[in-house]
Amino acid sequence: MENSLIDHDARVGLGGEAPLFDDWRQRGDVRCDIHVLEDSTGRRLEVVNVNATPVESRLGTDMIYYHHPTHSFVLVQYKRLESRYKEYRVNKQLLDQMDRLEQVSRLSSKPARSHEWRLSPDACFLKFAHWRNGAASSTELAHGMYIPLSYARVLLEDDCTLGPRGGRIFSYERAAGYLVGSEFAEFAELVKLGRVGTVGTSVEQLRNFGLQRAHEGYSVMLGFETSDETPRERAVRTRGRSVKNRPKVNSYSPATSQQR
Numbered sequence: 001m002e003n004s005l006i007d008h009d010a011r012v013g014l015g016g017e018a019p020l021f022d023d024w025r026q027r028g029d030v031r032c033d034i035h036v037l038e039d040s041t042g043r044r045l046e047v048v049n050v051n052a053t054p055v056e057s058r059l060g061t062d063m064i065y066y067h068h069p070t071h072s073f074v075l076v077q078y079k080r081l082e083s084r085y086k087e088y089r090v091n092k093q094l095l096d097q098m099d100r101l102e103q104v105s106r107l108s109s110k111p112a113r114s115h116e117w118r119l120s121p122d123a124c125f126l127k128f129a130h131w132r133n134g135a136a137s138s139t140e141l142a143h144g145m146y147i148p149l150s151y152a153r154v155l156l157e158d159d160c161t162l163g164p165r166g167g168r169i170f171s172y173e174r175a176a177g178y179l180v181g182s183e184f185a186e187f188a189e190l191v192k193l194g195r196v197g198t199v200g201t202s203v204e205q206l207r208n209f210g211l212q213r214a215h216e217g218y219s220v221m222l223g224f225e226t227s228d229e230t231p232r233e234r235a236v237r238t239r240g241r242s243v244k245n246r247p248k249v250n251s252y253s254p255a256t257s258q259q260r
Contacts, residue, residue, distance in 0.1 A: 030214050038250045042228035050210060051219040060097060062213055065188060065223045066206050069230065070115075072197035073206060074123050074188065075104055077218075081130040081144065088128055090156065090168035098126075100216070101149050107209060109200035116199045119190065123198045124149040127184075128170060145178035146187075192225070 030052045037045040066073035077097065079088055101124040111117045129144030147155070147170070155161045155175055156168055163169045172178070179187065191197040206224070213220050 030211065044226045046224040046226075048210070048222040048224065049220070050214050050222065052214040053217050061219045061221070063221045063223070064206070064210065064213075065191060066201070066203075066225065067192050067194075067197070068203070068224065068226045070191065070194035070197070071201050072118075072191055072194065072199065073201055074125065074191055074197050075101065076125045076127050076146070077101065079126060079128045081128045083130050084143065084172060086130075087169045087171040087174075089163070090161070090170060098149060098152065104198070104209075107201050107205050108198035111199050115194055118197065118199060119195050120148075122148040122150055122196070125179075125184070126152055126170075143181065145172060145175060145180065146184045147175055147178050151175075151177055 030050050032048060032050045034049075035047040037047070061078045063076045063078065064073055065076075079094070081088060104124050105121070108121070108123065109116070126147045126149065127144050128147070129142045132143045152170075155170070160174050160176075161168045161170060187196060206222075210220050210222050
């Protein structure tokens with residue numbers, strides 16, 4: 001299931017105060033689980049898993065990563081591949097989901113200041129994911145190909161995705177411009193530096209969007225990062241970072257407000 005793939009990626013790839021989304025755990029219309037990671041530099045990552053429908057009724061799975069210092073996020077919608085050698089046949093459901101993802105661009109403002117400029121306007125990706133050798137790894141993201149939504153649109157107009165019966169097909173062989181996990185991880189780092197992702201997206205917009213996606217039938221994994229660092233300070237630190245001096249990370253699941 002896409003949900004197991006995304007849960008794995010969130011725990012592997014995202015690396016005391018009440019959580020920002022703590023009130024969601026008190027709602028009756030959604031189920032919400034929260035996990036927090038903190039490090040010695042003041043970086044704090046709140047991982048929120050929220051859904052409003054039974055597993056069998058869900059349309060898909062979203063992973064949303066929001067970086068508060070840059071007011072920017074990217075969204076990855078997961079699609080399951082049985083293996084690297086299998087194909088994903090495009091259907092009406094996927095096309096409808098892509099149309100809905102296009103609406104994410106409405107949450108992005110036009111850059112008005114130098115720090116709001118982005119290398120790319122792409123904020124949404126499709127990830128066609130699979131387990132390597134049929135099993136999950138404790139240290140690697142789930143394998144798969146990341147395809148920017150704008151590139152997916154181009155592929156659907158290109159003969160390279162045309163199937164023998166006229167349908168459209170996504171696969172490793174047909175989508176040569178995909179990103180792999182390590183490349184997407186570098187892209188995600190650019191979000192933290194304010195180089196890619198949406199522009200000027202507020203926390204309230206993020207909260208509303210996350211709940212909207214859950215009520216539309218998606219399982220949503222949301223990573224919300226706060227930090228005392230400015231994007232410039234982060235760039236300096238990451239460029240000089242080594243394995244030896246990585247900060248220690250504390251990981252925990254906070255109690256609900258009713259339990260405190």
